[in-house]
Amino acid sequence: MHVMAGVLRDAQGRVLLAQRPEGKHLAGMWEFPGGKLEPGEQPQHALVRELREELGIQADLAQSVPLIRVPWRYGERGLLLDAWQFTQWQGTPVSLEGQALQWVLPSAVDPTILAPADRPILQALRLPSMYAITPADITTHHAEFLCHRISTALERGVRLIQLRLPQWPLDDVQTLAMYLQRLALPYGAQLLLNGDIEGALKLGDGVGVHLKSSQLAALDRRPLPWTQLVGCSCHDASELEQAARVGADFATLSPVAPTASHPDATPLGWPRFQSLAEAAALPVYALGGVTPAQEEQARRHAGQGVAGIGAFWSGTP
Numbered sequence: 001m002h003v004m005a006g007v008l009r010d011a012q013g014r015v016l017l018a019q020r021p022e023g024k025h026l027a028g029m030w031e032f033p034g035g036k037l038e039p040g041e042q043p044q045h046a047l048v049r050e051l052r053e054e055l056g057i058q059a060d061l062a063q064s065v066p067l068i069r070v071p072w073r074y075g076e077r078g079l080l081l082d083a084w085q086f087t088q089w090q091g092t093p094v095s096l097e098g099q100a101l102q103w104v105l106p107s108a109v110d111p112t113i114l115a116p117a118d119r120p121i122l123q124a125l126r127l128p129s130m131y132a133i134t135p136a137d138i139t140t141h142h143a144e145f146l147c148h149r150i151s152t153a154l155e156r157g158v159r160l161i162q163l164r165l166p167q168w169p170l171d172d173v174q175t176l177a178m179y180l181q182r183l184a185l186p187y188g189a190q191l192l193l194n195g196d197i198e199g200a201l202k203l204g205d206g207v208g209v210h211l212k213s214s215q216l217a218a219l220d221r222r223p224l225p226w227t228q229l230v231g232c233s234c235h236d237a238s239e240l241e242q243a244a245r246v247g248a249d250f251a252t253l254s255p256v257a258p259t260a261s262h263p264d265a266t267p268l269g270w271p272r273f274q275s276l277a278e279a280a281a282l283p284v285y286a287l288g289g290v291t292p293a294q295e296e297q298a299r300r301h302a303g304q305g306v307a308g309i310g311a312f313w314s315g316t317p
Contacts, residue, residue: 004047005034005083005121006059007067008093010103015125016093018054019100020115025074029115030102032083033093043082055093055101063088068124069302070281072117083121107188111226117281123249124283128159129295129305131231131252131285132312139167143176149313150180154187158312162210162231164194174199181206190229197223204228211248213239222247234284237276244281252307253277255288262288274301 008016017030035050037043044061051059063086070081095101106125114122132153138146150161161184165173177191181203184191192210193199200209201224208229211219216232216239223246224230232243234251243251253276255267267289268276277284283304290298291311298306 001077001079002037002043003034003079003081004037004043004050005032005081005118006047006051007032007083007085007121007125008051008059008089009085009087012105014103014105015109016055017102017104017109017114018095019102021097021099026115030113031115031118032121044084047082047084051089054095054097054099055091056096057089057091057093059086059089068121068283068304069278070117070120071279072281074117079117081117081121083124085125120244120282124304127250127283127304129299130158130292130312131160131162131287131305131307132158133162133164133307133309135309135313136164136166138165140169140172143172147176147180147183151183153313154184154189159187159189160192161189162192162194164210166194170196170199174203177203177207192229192231200224200228208249210252216242216246216248219246237279240276240280240282240284248282250283250285250304251280252285252287253280253303254286256286257289259289270297270301273298273303277302 018033019030020026033051033054034047037046048059048061051057064084067083067085072079072081106122109122111119111122163173163177173193177193180191185206190206190208192208194210195212195215197209200207205227209224211232213233222230230248232248232251234240234243234253240251253273255262255265256273257267273286285305285307286298286303287307290306290308292306295306
């Protein structure tokens with residue numbers, strides 16, 4: 001079943017949520033407004049119709065952009081939730097079908113109040129289009145240099161950073177993260193520890209974890225509360241499915257292009273990346289041989305954006 005969802009954003013950046021009424025599946029949970037296609041109907045036209053019938057507004061297709069497509073299963077029932085974002089429409093949204101409505105900033109939404117298929121839409125709204133990963137060759141002797149680099153990146157607009165420091169003891173990485181946690185807070189930026197679930201739990205809000213593919217395979221549930229980000233490294237469809245199954249917020253998918261660090265790995269290329277990202281039930285960053293300049297290219301190929309190491313620490317994003 002193809003279901004359209006409209007993400008309406010007002011001038012304050014808030015989004016509109018609708019509560020599922022009593023008597024319906026997932027009653028009481030909140031969702032982005034919309035509904036299913038009628039036979040022979042074009043997806044965007046269906047969304048415009050649904051928003052008119054449900055909210056009494058006329059959405060402007062020229063002001064809409066695709067956000068994310070979420071394949072999902074509720075038991076035996078499968079659906080494709082196709083979310084589009086609008087910043088302009090005619091009229092004031094009102095409830096015409098008896099559901100409660102609320103305007104709220106994406107950062108203030110508790111994901112647990114949303115219908116499960118709508119949670120990836122929220123994460124796609126919250127996540128930036130660039131994900132910077134620290135170079136693996138930095139040692140503890142260069143901690144001051146690393147802090148300066150991260151501070152500069154925050155000033156330039158980087159809002160998602162993975163601390164991947166394999167040469168550091170875990171305690172030192174956690175100490176660094178505690179310092180950077182305070183530094184990142186005014187920017188609304190998020191830090192992720194590479195593989196250190198316990199460290200993330202200890203540090204709390206503002207610090208998440210990026211799971212290695214081996215860790216991801218061993219999990220059967222989300223390892224952190226919803227207030228802390230969970231990312232994971234994926235390379236194929238089965239790993240992306242596992243990421244969605246355990247409730248991860250996003251994944252990196254690699255390698256998109258040839259890389260010097262993994263010369264023997266077969267690159268996916270953009271068509272294969274798009275195919276996998278479209279079939280994934282969570283936001284996906286392109287990783288491996290990509291640069292910040294390819295952010296828009298990644299989005300055109302169903303990605304959340306781009307992730308990387310070397311090129312992501314110099315120049316303006």
